[in-house]
Amino acid sequence: MAFDFKLPDIGEGVVEGEIVRWLVKEGDSIAMDQPMVEVMTDKATVEIPSPAAGKVLTCHFSEGQICPVGKVLVSIETDGGVTTASDAQSGRGASERARSGAVSAPPPAGGESPMAAAGGSTAGVLATPATRKLARTLEVALSQVRGSGPAGRITSEDVRRYASNGASHGHAVARLPAHQPGSAAPPVPAQRRRQSEGFEPDVRVPFRGLRRRIAERLLESTQNTALYTYVEEVDATQLVALRDKANVRLAQGAAQKLSFLPFIIRATVEGLRAFPQMNAYLDVAASEIVLSKRYHIGLATATPDGLLVPVIRDADRKSILELGREIDRLAAATKAGKATREDLTGSTFTITSLGALGGLHATPILNQPEVGILGVHKIAKRPAVEGDKIVVRDLMNLSLSVDHRLVDGYDAARFVGHIKQSLEAPGLLFLDSI
Helix, strand or coil: CEEEEECCCCCCCCCEEEEEEECCCCCCEECCCCEEEEEECCCCEEEEECCCCEEEEEECCCCCCEEECCCEEEEEEECCCCCCHHHHHHCHHHHHHHHCCCCCCCCCCCCCCCCCCCCCCHHHCCECHHHHHHHHHCCCCHHHCCCCCHHHCECHHHHHHHHHHHHHHCCCCCCCCCCCCCCCCCCCCHHHHHHHHCCCCCCCCCCCHHHHHHHHHHHHHHHHCCEEEEEEEEECHHHHHHHHHHHHHHHCCCCCCCCCHHHHHHHHHHHHHHCHHHCEEEECCCCEEEECCCCCEEEEEEECCEEECCEECCHHHCCHHHHHHHHHHHHHHHHCCCCCHHHHCCCCEEEEECHHHCCCCCCCCCCCCECEEEEECCCEEEEEEECCEEEEEEEEEEEEEEECCCCCHHHHHHHHHHHHHHHHCCHHHHHHHC
16 A cells, blocks of 8 residues: 655644655655654754655655645555554644654744745745745735745745835746756866866755755844844953852752853843843734743754754743753753754744853844844953053953844943843842852
């Protein structure tokens, strides 16, 4: 018995997924619930198991291509009589198993499509959820837009271009024709010709998966926000002393050791309480600014595959020690690829820190739809003026990037000033929380 397994509805508004990696190949025998394929959605990367035992007949989408929800992903020939065809045909069984699995990537952006759209309905149009949302905001019918992305995918820029002049001038985005089998091959680039002359060949790495999602997400952020950055210097001398004392105390009992990040998170949450416009996002479709009443702090984290943002939920309700434990848990899970969707989504404000590699200044890019992101730079001993004397102090810089559409420069400066005050005189804020 053979059936076509369709990409299941993984939930949370997901309409398509990028095939990151096939874990089986055509002709392989496969067991029930055996991991079959890794699919990256707007929310995360999920591992989809096989809904039946049998043999893989056809993998309908290649790695790097986009499979819409409901499209046939793989054809499986089941072992005689042992099958869950009803689950497999509807995708319900695999969908539930995929929802409960571990994920390895959070960026909410889209990818490329394997085929061109047809017809007037937007259901078959190939575009990311972010692009679809933009089209709704600009009142553009996606079925009338020609995509400039690979294989005809409609990009956000295509939608904006059509909204500005496409409808009135019949504008269509030109695309370079793909090379057809049997036709004359394109000329060989000079850099490849030079390989025969003793030069090392260029290395080509597929631009897909998390790396492509990060690129699309960051590009979308810079195009859709009025970004500016404010930098402030902080005297962290007292903070360094307090952290050192806390770790001495902790060394006598628990094995936990605190970094500076729990203290910075606590100070940031207090700043968000004082300036609620920083803990917000813009609902463009509704023309409303939404002020979040919960404090979910995203932590930009480097992994072997790229930048991810695990989330500390309700950071305002956690002590310094609890924040430290949650930071350690999320960092370990994220770097091991075992973070869940819950771990990687839902932040209301993001902090990015490189620790000892933090440099002096940066321009962090917003983690949309948030309106602010705080860059934390390294603490280092530097000369400072104290009265009429030059003394050695532990100094650090904070770089705050903000969406100027929602936050004025004066308020951004006051927000950073609030954090600075907490970090420079940390006793009252932190002593009861260690």
